[in-house]
Amino acid sequence: MTRTGIEYLRAKDQDSAVALVAEDPDAAFLAGGTTELDLALKDRVVHPSRFVDIGRLPLRGVTRDGDRLRVAALTTMEELAADPTVRARLPLVREALLLGASTQLRNMATIGGNLLQRTRCRYFRDPDVAACNKREPGSGCAAIEGVARMHAILGAGPSCIALHASDLCVPLVALDAVVELLDADGPRRVPLTDFYLTPGDRPDVETVLRHGELLTHVEIPLLPAGTRSAYIKVRDRTSYEFGLTTAGAAVQVDDGTITMARVGLGGVGTVPWRSWEAERVLVGSPANERTFAAAAQAAIRDPFTVPGTEFKVELAKRTIVRILRTVTS
Amino acid sequence: MSSTTAARSTEVTVELRVNGRTYPARLDSTTTLLDALRDELHLTGTKKGCDQGACGACTVLRDGKRIVSCLTLAAQCDGSEITTIEGLADDGVPHPVQEAFVRHDALQCGYCTAGQVMSAVALLREGRAHTDDEIREFMSGNLCRCAAYPNIVAAIREVADS
Numbered sequence: 001m002t003r004t005g006i007e008y009l010r011a012k013d014q015d016s017a018v019a020l021v022a023e024d025p026d027a028a029f030l031a032g033g034t035t036e037l038d039l040a041l042k043d044r045v046v047h048p049s050r051f052v053d054i055g056r057l058p059l060r061g062v063t064r065d066g067d068r069l070r071v072a073a074l075t076t077m078e079e080l081a082a083d084p085t086v087r088a089r090l091p092l093v094r095e096a097l098l099l100g101a102s103t104q105l106r107n108m109a110t111i112g113g114n115l116l117q118r119t120r121c122r123y124f125r126d127p128d129v130a131a132c133n134k135r136e137p138g139s140g141c142a143a144i145e146g147v148a149r150m151h152a153i154l155g156a157g158p159s160c161i162a163l164h165a166s167d168l169c170v171p172l173v174a175l176d177a178v179v180e181l182l183d184a185d186g187p188r189r190v191p192l193t194d195f196y197l198t199p200g201d202r203p204d205v206e207t208v209l210r211h212g213e214l215l216t217h218v219e220i221p222l223l224p225a226g227t228r229s230a231y232i233k234v235r236d237r238t239s240y241e242f243g244l245t246t247a248g249a250a251v252q253v254d255d256g257t258i259t260m261a262r263v264g265l266g267g268v269g270t271v272p273w274r275s276w277e278a279e280r281v282l283v284g285s286p287a288n289e290r291t292f293a294a295a296a297q298a299a300i301r302d303p304f305t306v307p308g309t310e311f312k313v314e315l316a317k318r319t320i321v322r323i324l325r326t327v328t329s
Numbered sequence: 330m331s332s333t334t335a336a337r338s339t340e341v342t343v344e345l346r347v348n349g350r351t352y353p354a355r356l357d358s359t360t361t362l363l364d365a366l367r368d369e370l371h372l373t374g375t376k377k378g379c380d381q382g383a384c385g386a387c388t389v390l391r392d393g394k395r396i397v398s399c400l401t402l403a404a405q406c407d408g409s410e411i412t413t414i415e416g417l418a419d420d421g422v423p424h425p426v427q428e429a430f431v432r433h434d435a436l437q438c439g440y441c442t443a444g445q446v447m448s449a450v451a452l453l454r455e456g457r458a459h460t461d462d463e464i465r466e467f468m469s470g471n472l473c474r475c476a477a478y479p480n481i482v483a484a485i486r487e488v489a490d491s
Contacts, residue, residue, distance in 0.1 A: 008358035102470020107394045239469035
């Protein structure tokens with residue numbers, strides 16, 4: 001039996017969960033476990049003193065409130081994908097969910113945990129690698145000089161090129177989802193596009209979440225009727241593999257002209273990437289190849305690449321063109 | 330710092346309900362369900378492959394749903410109904426999926442087989458075995474280093490069609 005010296009507590013309610021984590025700077029919430037246990041027990045790159053298990057709190061299920069869907073944070077990926085409203089009104093969310101991980105993991109992994117997943121950067125996840133500004137601020141970045149096929153080109157810089165690998169977050173940032181957070185000061189709401197922080201010179205600070213703050217819900221605005229949406233994922237294997245480049249888009253076309261456009265990109269960003277630049281090109285333009293190419297060009301302007309990630313510039317543009325063809329055809 | 334710091338316990342008392350039996354256990358808090366099954370309950374049918382959620386060899390059912398037991402703490406499963414490969418047979422008669430795996434020679438070394446079978450049983454319950462492509466997609470969390478995939482798909486297809 002491996003002894004790790006980690007305390008395990010089961011939270012009785014949300015407030016006590018928050019208090020049990022807040023009182024100990026090294027305590028961590030434990031929900032589905034697929035990220036946290038991997039990092040703490042297997043990779044051993046995070047070192048919690050205490051797990052506060054929130055898995056049995058009544059924070060599970062999907063409710064509809066007018067034109068918004070409110071998803072409790074402990075809803076699993078499989079449960080959200082199976083939700084009838086998600087099926088009918090948010091096909092890009094369902095597709096992103098089912099293209100991620102495996103059924104086993106989707107039965108365990110929660111929506112809150114998906115949003116808070118840590119990067120898959122192999123250097124971050126290897127405690128024998130000394131240079132990782134995300135783990136040890138100021139220590140350098142081994143990925144910049146290393147094998148960087150699965151790394152970011154947008155929002156990246158010399159301090160960190162670690163990718164945010166979530167599929168789900170790509171449609172969520174495109175749809176203007178909002179997260180609800182709770183701590184001792186009460187609840188607050190943060191748009192998902194403001195929730196994540198690009199690395200800058202502090203790659204260790206990934207979100208605006210405070211220690212002890214609990215992500216309780218995600219609110220997803222439904223798409224207006226008549227909107228076409230889809231998610232595509234380009235990867236090295238057909239299934240059960242992280243994306244090299246992915247894209248989620250929702251558009252409305254009126255008489256050949258794009259009147260509404262949402263574009264999210266995955267596999268390219270240090271944070272789930274909302275492409276306002278692509279959207280600005282699309283809205284008001286004719287739904288044709290020339291527009292799609294211009295949108296792709298605008299979306300991938302000023303990438304930060306290393307030798308291993310240069311291929312993503314062209315691949316991401318082609319992925320954007322393909323998703324735009326798909327949702328306008 | 331909190332007053333609980335001094336008296337922190339890193340052990341847990343759990344009641345594991347596996348294949349219809351109840352096993353009380355006192356474990357290190359970070360014992361995975363996989364290690365508890367194998368090392369404490371001596372149910373060694375569930376296999377440890379990657380031990381990191383990537384291969385599916387340790388797949389079991391928790392409250393009827395397939396999960397990987399390597400990324401689950403035993404403590405998180407306190408009171409849940411766990412089904413392992415040892416619990417599939419009905420009074421000595423193998424489960425139809427087990428029979429089909431034998432009939433189709435759906436294995437070579439056999440190390441991944443318990444996980445494949447548990448995953449397939451869940452897949453059939455989920456209603457996701459209409460086509461070979463669908464079976465391949467929703468079995469993709471179970472790797473087979475011997476690449477017995479064609480025969481695994483055929484075995485599952487046969488049970489789905491029967």
